[in-house]
Amino acid sequence: MDSAIYVAPGMSDEIAKVFIDIKVRVPSNNIKIIIDSNPQINRLGYGDINAIELLMKEGFKISKVDSLRIGVLIVDGSAWLYSPVPLIVEDENDIKINAITVTFEQAFELIDEIYEQKSEKNIQTTIFDTNQNVIQEGPVFSPEEYRKNDLDIAKKDLEVRPPKKFDLERQVQVYTGYFQFVELSLIGMGLRRMTITIPSKLLAVSGDKVVQEKLKTTYKLINENSKLSGKDIEDKVAHLRKTYTRSMGKRLGSVILLKNKEVFNQEVNKVRKEIIKFSDKVKTSLENELAYTKKEISKILVPVIMKNPPDDLKGIITTNKPSKKIASEYIDEEISKFLPNVEDLITEMELQSDFKDITYEMLNDPLFQENIQKQFKFDNLDKPYKSFSAVKLQ
Incomplete structure (x- = not known):
């Protein structure tokens, strides 16, 4: 694996550990993680706040966006669009089909739509492999950074109203x-x-x-x-x-x-x-x-x-x-x-x-x-x- 872009409402501990495992062989600027910063996401079962805290401690840069309910995954030149599972409603182990394969360009188009940027304003971004060879080009997206203050606010909110046992x-x-x-x-x-x-x-x-x-x-x-x-x-x-x-x-x-x-x-x-x-x-x-x-x-x-x-x-x-x-x-x-x-x-x-x-x-x-x-x-x-x-x- 040479690059990964993860866009979803939240992140589980299991996925966070995968990113930590690939960090040693994937350039840090080739890993992009975008989540919804609202702590309600965790109460709905879209992810665990501890996973985000773990990634931040490991030095990952995380971005945030509001009201995100779909998932996009881009690994090297392949891309998938999927429906994240809210654990408050369903057990993710019971889900058989919740993703489709899309083209790299379609995935970036979708991410672009998430930030409501017009196509003529898109700036080309280049993803390189470990040997600095161009893997793929696509429009850049520049969401806000998810900072420690966002993490502290979310953790405090979840302490007051913790997620239920799903x-x-x-x-x-x-x-x-x-x-x-x-x-x-x-x-x-x-x-x-x-x-x-x-x-x-x-x-x-x-x-x-x-x-x-x-x-x-x-x-x-x-x-x-x-x-x-x-x-x-x-x-x-x-x-x-x-x-x-x-x-x-x-x-x-x-x-x-x-x-x-x-x-x-x-x-x-x-x-x-x-x-x-x-x-x-x-x-x-x-x-x-x-x-x-x-x-x-x-x-x-x-x-x-x-x-x-x-x-x-x-x-x-x-x-x-x-x-x-x-x-x-x-x-x-x-x-x-x-x-x-x-x-x-x-x-x-x-x-x-x-x-x-x-x-x-x-x-x-x-x-x-x-x-x-x-x-x-x-x-x-x-x-x-x-x-x-x-x-x-x-």
């Missing part, structure tokens, strides 16, 4: 291809307060035990025949859980098969539409119930107030006893102080569905593994299950 991550993706965690929550379906408290001063104005017994200090806002129950919706939500989700235990929550997710979401949206209609119905009914309650309390207390007005009313009327009109207005005002508004009685009704993916830790959770086998015993899921439970966390 074999585990790939298996997580396969496993997530079957399941997701889902939490289905129905909130705001209950009324906040079903009773109100009658102020003691209104109770004290009458010694009539029948009246006091009738009011009983508290007064039911919703009568027994009220049709404000959300049981029908609660039953539909329970049916959704039973049909589409399976419990992995109280600590872990429930999972759903991804093949059912779309239909599940459609059913959830149907229930949400029913909740909107029900909420409007509840508000209208509560307004009517509150109006009825106010009328009933007034009907009981107005005669009592006319006979025995409270002290605060006596002080502002010119007669000893208030008229029915005054008593009614007084009661209406007092009732408005303790009778809640519709907004005070109900919360916003909502059906929430939250999805979460499987994690590394969950793959090795014995309870999760046990319940997956138990809940999905009729399907052929033991293959991915067994491969995951065999994975060893370092």
Whole structure:
């Protein structure tokens, strides 16, 4: 080998060692290495930052370019275009075909395009062999140098957010291809307060035990025949859980098969539409119930107030006893102080569905593994299950 040009998102330890081996017999200016300097490359599994550090320690000049996702390799007069394998997605040992042979000129054209240089501005560069014979000529490219500062920035970034174990991550993706965690929550379906408290001063104005017994200090806002129950919706939500989700235990929550997710979401949206209609119905009914309650309390207390007005009313009327009109207005005002508004009685009704993916830790959770086998015993899921439970966390 007399020359080598390597262009790729990153570099593995194995390739770095190859370059170190050929360094003793290949002129240093005949070895060109261009990579993507973004540390995200390493998190995706396109290379190892340690390989770059090793090459820099060995004196290799490395160049950098942004957003590089293809590979070009030129060795002497031969060239290849290839697709680097992101290990977070695939095992490179499973890849059979990911490269094609191209001409030397085509390879340099591609490298030229990477740096967005126009062909008329290309400067000819000459590559020599160890005897200073011309091997090949091609356009020069002048990317920025990858310096020690770039290496330090990348290493620090990777310390804060290190790459995942790619074999585990790939298996997580396969496993997530079957399941997701889902939490289905129905909130705001209950009324906040079903009773109100009658102020003691209104109770004290009458010694009539029948009246006091009738009011009983508290007064039911919703009568027994009220049709404000959300049981029908609660039953539909329970049916959704039973049909589409399976419990992995109280600590872990429930999972759903991804093949059912779309239909599940459609059913959830149907229930949400029913909740909107029900909420409007509840508000209208509560307004009517509150109006009825106010009328009933007034009907009981107005005669009592006319006979025995409270002290605060006596002080502002010119007669000893208030008229029915005054008593009614007084009661209406007092009732408005303790009778809640519709907004005070109900919360916003909502059906929430939250999805979460499987994690590394969950793959090795014995309870999760046990319940997956138990809940999905009729399907052929033991293959991915067994491969995951065999994975060893370092």
